[in-house]
Amino acid sequence: MGGRNAHRQASWGKGLGVAAALIFLVTWGLGVIDPAGWGASAAFAQETTDALPAGVVAPQQPSEADYPTIAGVNSRVVVWLVAQLHLWFAAFVLAVPIFVFIIEAIGMATRDERYDRMAYEFIKVSITAYSLTAIMGGLLTFCLVLFYPHLFQYLAGIFKETMFYYALLFFAESACLYIYYYGWHWLQGGFRKWLHLTVGLLLNAVGTVLMFFANAWLTFMMSPAGVDAGGVFTGDLWGAVHNFLWNPINLHRVIANIAYGGSIVGAYAAYKFLSARGSEEKAHYDWMGYTANLIAISALLPLPFAGYYLAAEIYAYSQQMGITLMGGIFAWLFIIQAVLIGTLFLSANYYLWCGMGRSDGGVRYHRWVKYLAIVIIGAFLVWFTPHTLVLTNEELKALGGPYHKYLGPLGIMPAKNTAVNIMILFTTLSFILYRRANKVATVSWAKAGNAAQVALFAAGIANILFLGIYHGYFTNTVYKVASSIPQVATTLIIIVASTVLDRFIYRGANEVGPIHWGRVPDRAQYALFLLAVAFTWLMGLMGYIRSGIRQHWHVVGIMRDNSADAYTPTLGYAANVVSIGTVLFMAMVIFVFWLSQVSGTKTHPAGYWKERRA
């Protein structure tokens, strides 16, 4: 009887969960799909036009003297650091619920409690981070109001409704997060578990909406819409929100957040692994680190394409901005980016190669590792080669032009696209080999299946090379750019097809050597630290590029930056600020991790408390 009740409740729960999923998808979809065709934008604009106050929202152009100075600090650096710190924490607290939700769901599907416990441990780490995110956000708002009052007044005039709802939504976010975390052990089993999962889904939905709101404000500063040429607000709030770069940033940030969150949690697990006592603890944190790395890599694979899409949209919006970004003064920043992304891929792959040793069967694949390494390093070097060299006149004469005769051609976009696609494919290969390490296929067609896998990769690589070399060097600019799309498609198809094929090949496979969680060298953990640090630094760099491309504008083409710091700094200076930010962030994260640990520590002070008569 109790069983039937529980079953009915579980069904209710499932229904609720499905309904919540639909709500989430619809809310998210509304953000991504243009609702103009649904009449929503007209309704939105109508609402705000009717409510338009007598005062007109227009930018005031402050002179240099109008920018307040407080306590002698450099206002630009302060806002830069605070904004970046806020972003790092926000990315983390948005990402963790995504994969906690997924891991909890996997736990529910497999009824393996280890997943549930790991999910709980992940969300525990993010609770303190949540407070820090809010603190940084509040500090950022203060700094903007104090240091850039005219800009803030203009933006608030346009976005006042969104800012208001943004603030209110934090009630919902907090409610969801605290119920999700504090109610974890209470909401267990049957219907309650479904309810708990639904709360997790809502947490993700609210967090994503919050991010989309904030994304509207910053993308408006880059690609303003809903205002006329003089910056006067037309009343079209949806137009201002749904500006050119809004959706590219939305997509890029959702994917990047997941990758980033995975890397931070991986660093946490790596640290706990290194300080673990006993093989069981080591095994637990090894598994955690592997899962976190898996999440980071899975999101890392499509990330270059999201970034390329973002850059392409910047280019389509303003050719001038696009060229400054990739061919002008910001071009060298992308070489730094290439070094960082190469680090990320090498680090993630290295971790996988070390991990193959967890199973005795992994030795079979050791000999292939060096070839994977050679290709990935080679692709990285191509990616890292610049096209145009910034040279003095003497150097120009000596070289005979602004490019290197042989290496120069490797610097153009088609070569780089080819390189990154190859890097991604070979990372997929590393992963496939890792997954095979402890298994032997038992299906009768295993040999043919292997041949098919190799053929799939070979054909795909040949296609990528064809597209990159033929269209890259024997056609014109339009073809060069257009050919990157089938390249991406090829890579994505291979990732999906090879993963599916391998599942079939290894159906009912024999475990040739069980996976010994915990049996992994310490240097593998340093690969995880490298991943986290490089990711953080890279995010800081990209944040600088995105913001810096506005150059001497607060709102591009509409509101000029007339402060003393309006100049675009040198790359070294920018890198130094990013580095300082990274150190500050790491310090705060260490604090966060320490807190999550210390809450479980008890001290029994002898003789401190009064003796109580029994």
Added chain:
Amino acid sequence: MKTFVTVVGFSLLVIAFFAGYSSFGIPQIRPAPPPQEEELDLGAMGMEEFIALGERIYEGKGTCTLCHNPVGGRAPPLEEAASVVEDRLADPIYQGGATDVVGYLYESLAEPSAYVVAGFGKAGSGDTVSPMPNILTGRIGLSEAEALAVVAYLQDLAGFEVTVDIPSETVETPEPAAAEQRSLFATPEDAIVELACGGCHKIAGEEGELGPDLTGIGAHKDREYLRRAILDPNAEIAEGFDPEMMPEDYGEQMYASELEMLVDYLAAQK
């Protein structure tokens, strides 16, 4: 504790590597400072100085060389820009209203899409829309005097005699000229030609295909409909045609008597 120190040390080393590479491993480009409004003493300038001003703007504030350079191939080279104007003006794809070299060059700064060089149009626009922004507004925002200086420079660059008049003082960007008082259309056919109805409609000997055929329209549409169709085209769209195609401002381009004359004419087409 040892683990903590090692991990922190490792992380700091990694950060130092990235910072060091950014400062010492790549060239430190110092970007140009934000453009300042240059005080132009136009009265004191000779043609040499004016051309030099144009060159400074071309390489600096105007950011022309960002796109117009042989390296990236994103925009047509401008060294011979002044020489090709004649051909451009005669080219059927030319959409602008200039009549001479100076006019064309100035117009290409304000309305770059008036002529889009083959292969340089925005992707997907079939070379009809230029990716170049209006240089007189927005991010670059050259004043009229600065724009004329650039034109002078371009003329000089191609080896021509500069025919630009140095403006006598910094001229404000002129307000869009109010519609001048013009004489009334004498006949409905005049109105149809001047208002370019034939560009979209079959009427009065014109063969436009984008809008409904107006020959014989008077047989099945009354004057109310015809008047409204001219003044508020989107109120009712003819079957098989798209909305938002016909301009909605014809009411501002005609005198009331001309409107009535047109309506009479259309009503008489049976």
Added chain:
Amino acid sequence: MKNYAVPFVLVFLACGAGFLALDYAVMSLQGLSLFFSG
């Protein structure tokens, strides 16, 4: 050896053709041909 070579060649040719078809389709969607002509 034959067990390997035959499926390899078959899948390679099939995938190759498939990818070329993909290239052609995606380039056409962007208004371009697969091969550049002047």
